[in-house]
Amino acid sequence: MVKQGYEPTPPIRRFEPFRPFRIAWIYFRVGAMNELQYRANFFVEVFQSLLSLGVGLAVLALVFSQTSTLNGWSRSQLLAVLGVQILIGGFIHTFVQPNMTHLLADIREGKLDFALTKPEDGQLLVSVRDVRIWQAVDMITGTVVLIVAMLQLDHAIGVVDALAFLAAIMIGGSMFYCFWMVVTTGAFWLVKMDEVVELFEGVFQSGRWPVGTYPRWLRLGLTFLVPIAFAVTVPAEALTSRLNWQTLVFAFVLAIVFLAFTRWFWRRGLKRYSGASA
Amino acid sequence: MSALAERPSPAVRPGAPAAGGRWEPLLPEAGRVRSMLGVYAQCFRTSVITGFQYRVAHYFYMFGMLAEPIIYLVVWSTIARQQGGSVDGFTPGDFAAYYIVWTLVRQMNIVFTPYGWEWRIREGQIAGQLLRPLHPIHYDIANLGGWKIVTIVLWLPIAFALTLLFHPTLSPTATEIGVFSVAIWGAYLVRTMNLWLLGLVTFWTTRVSALFEAYAVVELLFSGRLVPLQLMPGWAQTAANVMPFKWTFGYPIETLTGGLTDAQLFGGLGMQALWTTIGAIGVAIVWKRAVRRFTSVGN
Numbered sequence: 001m002v003k004q005g006y007e008p009t010p011p012i013r014r015f016e017p018f019r020p021f022r023i024a025w026i027y028f029r030v031g032a033m034n035e036l037q038y039r040a041n042f043f044v045e046v047f048q049s050l051l052s053l054g055v056g057l058a059v060l061a062l063v064f065s066q067t068s069t070l071n072g073w074s075r076s077q078l079l080a081v082l083g084v085q086i087l088i089g090g091f092i093h094t095f096v097q098p099n100m101t102h103l104l105a106d107i108r109e110g111k112l113d114f115a116l117t118k119p120e121d122g123q124l125l126v127s128v129r130d131v132r133i134w135q136a137v138d139m140i141t142g143t144v145v146l147i148v149a150m151l152q153l154d155h156a157i158g159v160v161d162a163l164a165f166l167a168a169i170m171i172g173g174s175m176f177y178c179f180w181m182v183v184t185t186g187a188f189w190l191v192k193m194d195e196v197v198e199l200f201e202g203v204f205q206s207g208r209w210p211v212g213t214y215p216r217w218l219r220l221g222l223t224f225l226v227p228i229a230f231a232v233t234v235p236a237e238a239l240t241s242r243l244n245w246q247t248l249v250f251a252f253v254l255a256i257v258f259l260a261f262t263r264w265f266w267r268r269g270l271k272r273y274s275g276a277s278a
Numbered sequence: 279m280s281a282l283a284e285r286p287s288p289a290v291r292p293g294a295p296a297a298g299g300r301w302e303p304l305l306p307e308a309g310r311v312r313s314m315l316g317v318y319a320q321c322f323r324t325s326v327i328t329g330f331q332y333r334v335a336h337y338f339y340m341f342g343m344l345a346e347p348i349i350y351l352v353v354w355s356t357i358a359r360q361q362g363g364s365v366d367g368f369t370p371g372d373f374a375a376y377y378i379v380w381t382l383v384r385q386m387n388i389v390f391t392p393y394g395w396e397w398r399i400r401e402g403q404i405a406g407q408l409l410r411p412l413h414p415i416h417y418d419i420a421n422l423g424g425w426k427i428v429t430i431v432l433w434l435p436i437a438f439a440l441t442l443l444f445h446p447t448l449s450p451t452a453t454e455i456g457v458f459s460v461a462i463w464g465a466y467l468v469r470t471m472n473l474w475l476l477g478l479v480t481f482w483t484t485r486v487s488a489l490f491e492a493y494a495v496v497e498l499l500f501s502g503r504l505v506p507l508q509l510m511p512g513w514a515q516t517a518a519n520v521m522p523f524k525w526t527f528g529y530p531i532e533t534l535t536g537g538l539t540d541a542q543l544f545g546g547l548g549m550q551a552l553w554t555t556i557g558a559i560g561v562a563i564v565w566k567r568a569v570r571r572f573t574s575v576g577n
Contacts, residue, residue: 044488071356213353
């Protein structure tokens with residue numbers, strides 16, 4: 001029973017910049033231990049990753065049986081694009097998509113209360129609580145493809161190119177997280193959005209080719225609506241010495257705008273949420 | 279015994295065993311074909327109503343599937359322009375026609391996947407289906423068939439937009455339109471049988487994703503889904519001729535985009551009927567063995 005006049009002491013929250021990372025690490029360990037129970041899944045993922053790579057290579061072979069360059073990109077440069085696409089795809093399937101599909105189900109079934117009632121930031125929790133470590137096989141496959149492409153390129157990769165690549169890939173990864181988070185938050189209004197996974201998987205395939213190949217209207221969509229240009233083409237441009245620093249700075253600024261918008265949109269969505277629990 | 283004697287006696291309570299242990303039906307039974315048509319019509323209706331209820335979700339699904347043909351279309355159109363206007367006789371307009379028709383054929387090709395079978399087995403869903411009076415495949419064909427009606431209606435504005443954006447070269451004859459209208463349903467049946475057969479593997483192992491992915495790759499390469507089969511190497515075209523896949527993708531598309539003779543048009547329908555029959559026989563054989571392995575726990 002609560003005493004009359006009792007005032008609960010508000011928790012003292014110190015500024016802890018690494019706290020989100022600590023929480024993400026705890027969830028990562030729990031998720032990894034859970035997945036390690038099913039080791040056979042690793043071999044399934046390796047098989048599927050190799051199949052997917054095989055298709056990508058077969059398409060490249062088919063295209064280059066008819067031409068020597070595609071819109072100014074050589075075969076090895078396009079192999080680099082393919083490598084980045086597989087790498088980013090692995091990151092999304094390991095860390096982002098499992099959390100977003102979980103969030104979609106929670107909103108639809110009214111189970112989001114379990115995350116919202118925990119003494120941590122809701123957006124942080126729904127963004128880090130699920131990890132599918134075996135999907136990271138694609139990150140390894142993508143890296144191997146990237147290394148092979150680099151070896152085939154005519155010029156050596158400088159330190160600046162490598163750093164620009166790392167920066168671009170982190171910026172692109174953040175933008176993709178924002179895209180997924182915004183689309184998933186839409187479930188607060190639309191409720192049933194399971195098909196969004198199909199939508200993403202389909203659109204993400206367009207990253208196998210540089211966005212410059214696509215018509216203007218599609219290029220704009222793949223740059224600002226679904227940030228494939230920043231997540232795949234820009235890092236590949238860094239490795240093939242096609243990137244200028246203005247593009248990288250623009251991408252950085254845009255990533256900050258995306259993150260701020262995502263935060264605002266999440267809060268708007270939360271206001272619409274009413275749990276289904278008693 | 280006269281025919282009249284087979285009528286239920288008014289003295290026998292409906293639903294109770296008659297003399298000789300034979301159960302009397304609670305309601306007068308309709309003919310088998312009429313009953314089946316009734317089930318199909320009802321499942322169709324329910325699917326159409328549900329499909330229109332979730333239009334946004336349906337469009338999400340369709341938009342997701344648009345990306346694949348648009349990518350192929352853009353890449354091959356770029357190559358055609360670089361090569362002076364065509365690749366192996368395909369102009370950008372021909373590619374546009376091929377891949378715009380592709381978008382509808384792909385929708386018609388959506389059937390119950392092995393992933394759905396994994397869920398059915400894991401959740402014990404089969405138990406309920408086994409109690410129904412018809413083979414479960416009929417419910418799948420009818421339910422997804424109704425869903426196709428919604429898909430076709432929702433696809434029309436998409437096709438219109440794609441036409442404005444990519445300027446296809448398409449001028450089908452009345453015969454071609456007629457054959458296409460049948461061929462897309464033939465493709466649906468062939469693929470239903472193929473994936474049902476693959477899905478039945480889940481009665482032995484509930485992990486079919488790797489097998490399904492391998493199937494999808496072979497289908498992608500030998501069906502005309504990736505690229506018109508004419509652009510594939512000669513050995514791949516030969517291999518495609520002895521597989522069922524081209525009758526689910528390449529053939530229905532080509533019935534509308536032109537280039538097929540009357541013999542090829544109608545012969546293709548025959549090949550679809552053949553592969554559907556082969557698939558149905560395969561399903562019947564495997565189903566009998568598969569269902570014996572099924573056990574379910576639940577309330």
